[in-house]
Structure formats: C-alpha cells, structure tokens
Amino acid sequence: xxxxxxxxxxxxxxxxIVGAFVEIFVAxxxxxxxxxxxxxxxxxxxxxxxxxxxYRDWLFRLTAGNSSQLKAxxxxxxxxxxxxxxxxxxxxxxxxxxxxxxxxxxxxxxVISALSxxxxxxFLVxxxxxxxxxxxxxxxxxxxxxxxxx
Numbered sequence: 001x002x003x004x005x006x007x008x009x010x011x012x013x014x015x016x017i018v019g020a021f022v023e024i025f026v027a028x029x030x031x032x033x034x035x036x037x038x039x040x041x042x043x044x045x046x047x048x049x050x051x052x053x054x055y056r057d058w059l060f061r062l063t064a065g066n067s068s069q070l071k072a073x074x075x076x077x078x079x080x081x082x083x084x085x086x087x088x089x090x091x092x093x094x095x096x097x098x099x100x101x102x103x104x105x106x107x108x109x110x111v112i113s114a115l116s117x118x119x120x121x122x123f124l125v126x127x128x129x130x131x132x133x134x135x136x137x138x139x140x141x142x143x144x145x146x147x148x149x150x
Contacts, residue, residue, distance in 0.1 A: 006131035008049030010124045014116075015041060019088070022112055027105035029097065036095045044087060052083050053124065076121030081113045 016038050023034040056079040063075055088109055092102045128134070 002131045003053070003128070003133045004050045006128045006133050007053035007124065008046060009131070010120075010127035011045045011049040011052060012042060013127075014120050014123055015045065015084075018112055018116055019109070022105060022108050026108040027097075027101050029101060029105070033095065033097065037091055037097075040091055040095050044091060048083075048087060052079070055079055055083055056121065056124070072121065073118045077114050077117030080117035080120055081110065084113055085110060 019041065020034050020038055023029040023037060024031065029037070056076070059075045059079050060072075063071060085106060089102055089106050092105055097105065
C-alpha cells in the first residue's frame with residue numbers, strides 16, 4: 001500500500017506543477033481551465049500513479065545491465081513520454097480544451113515530458129524513499145532497500 005501512495009503522491013505533485021505551467025503559460029488556458037484539468041487529473045492519477053511506477057520499473061528491468069546515467073535518462077524519458085501523453089490529451093479534451101489547445105498543449109508537454117522524464121524519475125525514487133518502499137534506481141535489475149538509496 002505504501003508503494004501505491006508513494007507513486008501516486010509523486011505523480012500528483014510533479015504533474016500538478018509541470019502541467020499547470022504548460023497549460024497556463026504555453027497553451028494559454030485560463031486559470032479556471034487549468035484548475036479544472038488539474039482537479040480532473042487527480043482521480044486519474046489515483047488510478048494510474050502506481051501503474052506508471054510499475055511500467056517504469058519494468059522498463060528498468062528490461063534494460064538492466066548497463067548502469068549509465070545516459071541509460072537511466074533514456075528509460076525515464078521514454079517511460080514518461082509514452083505513458084503520460086495519451087492520458088494528458090484525454091484530460092484536456094474532457095475538460096473542454098479546443099483541438100488547437102490540445103495540439104498546442106500536447107506538443108509542449110511532449111517536450112516538457114522529454115525534459116522532465118529524468119527529474120521525475122529521480123523525484124519518484126525520492127518519494128519512494130520518503131514512504132520507505134523499495135525503489136528501482138539506475139542500474140538496478142530489482143528494487144533496492146530504502147536505506148541503500150543515498
């Protein structure tokens with residue numbers, strides 16, 4: 001259960017900050033529209049926060065063997081982009097964004113997701129440590145104990 005809370009907490013905090021920035025300053029959604037999207041995202045994140053963590057961990061296990069920062073960055077970036085973009089577009093559509101706004105926001109969030117993939121991966125590992133659960137880290141083929149995450 002702590003694993004669910006850690007993964008979900010990490011995704012709510014991180015996506016609220018990054019998503020609101022993109023929606024307001026890049027896609028030019030109103031504060032109300034962005035707040036609506038962010039609030040609508042919370043129930044979705046409650047459902048997908050842990051599956052994302054499992055997906056990311058699976059990708060790390062799949063690519064185990066090379067423990068470079070480049071690999072960790074590539075895995076985190078790929079996981080973030082391929083998991084988040086479809087969900088984000090659906091949330092925008094459900095909350096009244098126009099096709100133009102969705103394309104603008106999705107294009108921007110694609111870049112933002114690529115740039116934030118590794119920072120989010122590191123934040124996720126930190127949240128897992130905070131919640132005292134085993135976490136996948138760079139170069140690990142299976143979760144490590146929280147006290148080994150230094």
